[in-house]
Amino acid sequence: MDWKKLSTEKITEVYYSVFLNQCYLCNTKCKNTVCQACLEGLPLNVIHCHRCKRPTHHTNMLCGSCQTTSPTYQRCIAPYRFEGIIKTLIHSIKFHQGTHYIRPLTYLLSEHLIESYAAESWPDQILYVPSHPSRIKERGFCQTNTMSNQLAKNLKRHLGEKCPTIPKHNPLKKVKNTQAQHSLSRKERLTSPQSSYEINAPISKHVALFDDVMTTGSTIENCTTLLLKAGAERVDVWVIARTPDKAH
Numbered sequence: 206m207d208w209k210k211l212s213t214e215k216i217t218e219v220y221y222s223v224f225l226n227q228c229y230l231c232n233t234k235c236k237n238t239v240c241q242a243c244l245e246g247l248p249l250n251v252i253h254c255h256r257c258k259r260p261t262h263h264t265n266m267l268c269g270s271c272q273t274t275s276p277t278y279q280r281c282i283a284p285y286r287f288e289g290i291i292k293t294l295i296h297s298i299k300f301h302q303g304t305h306y307i308r309p310l311t312y313l314l315s316e317h318l319i320e321s322y323a324a325e326s327w328p329d330q331i332l333y334v335p336s337h338p339s340r341i342k343e344r345g346f347c348q349t350n351t352m353s354n355q356l357a358k359n360l361k362r363h364l365g366e367k368c369p370t371i372p373k374h375n376p377l378k379k380v381k382n383t384q385a386q387h388s389l390s391r392k393e394r395l396t397s398p399q400s401s402y403e404i405n406a407p408i409s410k411h412v413a414l415f416d417d418v419m420t421t422g423s424t425i426e427n428c429t430t431l432l433l434k435a436g437a438e439r440v441d442v443w444v445i446a447r448t449p450d451k452a453h
């Protein structure tokens with residue numbers, strides 16, 4: 206091939222097809238996993254309670270729930286509201302085998318994490334909120350397991366040796382098969398039994414707890430309390446999306 210005879214456009218086209226990625230959401234060519242146009246259409250969680258990241262009407266305020274009882278975790282990272290395209294993608298992963306959406310979603314979370322921890326020390330370990338074994342059997346996989354592994358891969362690319370480790374076996378286990386959270390009312394969720402999880406292996410002092418979505422926060426609270434009892438000194442919560450209250 207005589208490269209001198211090729212037009213600049215042709216060279217650019219070849220370069221793009223060889224070296225640049227496609228957007229995982231709309232398939233257009235772009236440098237990153239998600240293109241700028243898709244990024245702009247995502248429901249960013251901008252106005253929220255500064256403690257638990259619950260979407261609110263006023264920024265930098267404590268929500269009613271945090272005014273009554275402060276959460277036991279140290280900080281919460283929840284870059285999106287659980288609505289619109291984010292809700293569609295997460296539902297697709299959970300209920301329609303849409304595992305190809307794990308990559309863009311964990312990419313988006315890792316970008317937010319890198320920004321959030323720029324001036325702070327990273328956790329030592331990434332754990333995840335697991336599904337009950339019977340649900341994993343039914344679905345064929347545990348989505349929070351697959352997602353947290355992909356998230357760790359993304360972070361490792363940026364952080365190298367500083368990257369939090371992911372234990373071979375998640376020390377947090379779901380031992381009680383409670384009804385799916387989305388089919389319960391808020392009152393039922395808040396009063397559902399606290400002993401659905403247990404910890405069966407040693408954990409680090411500073412732990413990141415990953416879940417795909419945080420709804421009322423009761424599951425996260427239960428797991429955080431267990432982790433603190435089991436020897437963690439600090440728990441940071443990492444979720445892709447936070448559910449807005451029904452009234453909003």
Ligand SMILES: [Zn+2]
Pocket residue numbers: 228229230231232233239240241242243244
């Ligand atoms: Zn796109």
Ligand SMILES: [Zn+2]
Pocket residue numbers: 254255256257258259267268269270271272
């Ligand atoms: Zn709050």
